[in-house]
Amino acid sequence: MSEPASPTEVIERAFETHTPNQVAISFSGAEDVVLVDMACQISDEVRVFSLDTGRLHPETYEFIERVRDHYGVEIDVLTPDAEALDAFVKEKGLFSFFEDGHQECCGIRKIEPLQRYLEQVDGWITGQRRDQSPTRAEVPQIQEDTAFSNDRRTLMKYNPLAEWSSAQVWDYIRENEVPYNKLHDQGFISIGCQPCTRPVGPNMHERAGRWWWEEATQRECGLHAINIQE
Amino acid sequence: MHITFVKKILADGTPCAKCADVQERLEKAGQMDRIDEVIIADERDPESPGMKLAAQLNVSRAPFFVVRDEADAEPKVYTVYFKFAKEVFGKTSSKRDQSKEILNDNPDLDFI
Numbered sequence: 203m204s205e206p207a208s209p210t211e212v213i214e215r216a217f218e219t220h221t222p223n224q225v226a227i228s229f230s231g232a233e234d235v236v237l238v239d240m241a242c243q244i245s246d247e248v249r250v251f252s253l254d255t256g257r258l259h260p261e262t263y264e265f266i267e268r269v270r271d272h273y274g275v276e277i278d279v280l281t282p283d284a285e286a287l288d289a290f291v292k293e294k295g296l297f298s299f300f301e302d303g304h305q306e307c308c309g310i311r312k313i314e315p316l317q318r319y320l321e322q323v324d325g326w327i328t329g330q331r332r333d334q335s336p337t338r339a340e341v342p343q344i345q346e347d348t349a350f351s352n353d354r355r356t357l358m359k360y361n362p363l364a365e366w367s368s369a370q371v372w373d374y375i376r377e378n379e380v381p382y383n384k385l386h387d388q389g390f391i392s393i394g395c396q397p398c399t400r401p402v403g404p405n406m407h408e409r410a411g412r413w414w415w416e417e418a419t420q421r422e423c424g425l426h427a428i429n430i431q432e
Numbered sequence: 433m434h435i436t437f438v439k440k441i442l443a444d445g446t447p448c449a450k451c452a453d454v455q456e457r458l459e460k461a462g463q464m465d466r467i468d469e470v471i472i473a474d475e476r477d478p479e480s481p482g483m484k485l486a487a488q489l490n491v492s493r494a495p496f497f498v499v500r501d502e503a504d505a506e507p508k509v510y511t512v513y514f515k516f517a518k519e520v521f522g523k524t525s526s527k528r529d530q531s532k533e534i535l536n537d538n539p540d541l542d543f544i
Contacts, residue, residue: 253544289528306532309533309535310528310531312541312544313532313541314531315533330540335540336544337539338543349534350534350543393542
């Protein structure tokens with residue numbers, strides 16, 4: 203597919219490539235609700251999942267329920283592996299991410315259940331956008347998922363909103379009267395776990411609302427040569 | 433077998449946190465003794481041994497491991513610790529380590 207396609211065209215492509223129940227929409231309880239809205243206009247077999255880390259805001263749990271009712275869709279709510287989570291909390295407590303970084307906690311609460319769930323499908327649809335973070339600056343609309351594909355099969359990943367800005371997402375929400383998480387009215391832009399998410403001020407990037415105690419450069423694994431003489 | 437472990441120093445002069453994390457895992461697992469050579473990829477100095485090796489092998493991430501079975505054999509490069517540990521040392525990583533590694537290597541997943 204030559205880029206850019208509209209978000210709806212990307213979702214249609216996903217449903218044409220796989221049967222709708224073999225492609226799952228990742229719904230975080232935030233503005234990626236637009237994916238659910240768009241998908242429900244294309245198919246009545248929409249498969250949606252949310253990662254329940256156990257640390258979400260009450261407003262987010264309420265919103266997940268509201269979306270289930272509003273669209274009449276089943277939502278697979280994924281929970282962490284109990285044994286792994288028990289061991290982690292016993293060893294490191296409930297707030298280790300403030301000292302050790304968020305990767306270990308996110309790994310247990312989000313990545314492991316996500317990996318387990320994605321074993322069941324051929325593709326997944328995410329709300330990732332290029333304007334969300336430097337780590338997403340090159341997200342394409344359609345890609346082979348290198349994180350979760352394995353020797354046995356290739357998983358496809360669809361990012362219908364990759365080309366959209368936050369403003370376009372919110373224009374869509376308003377124009378189509380899409381329900382949204384009440385936290386957005388309290389200044390939250392990006393919504394994740396309660397301890398790791400905060401509202402941001404005017405003109406602040408949404409990245410400032412997540413893991414603000416971490417240095418972005420410390421998380422990058424790329425090798426960036428500097429001082430190279432022409 | 434000859435194993436090289438390449439660690440990174442960031443452009444601001446600070447050591448790479450993930451490299452320290454990987455080294456800690458190697459030490460805890462008693463694998464550090466099996467690393468033959470540790471070299472530094474200093475982002476401020478393209479002539480540093482690690483940066484030169486990365487360029488030579490077309491590696492764009494760090495830390496990474498280079499494994500040579502024989503002196504003139506084609507080197508095998510690993511940028512994912514748990515894959516390196518599993519294939520080279522036969523050590524299976526825990527779910528916790530694997531999930532953390534996936535997130536470290538795919539930072540675009542952090543907002544999921």
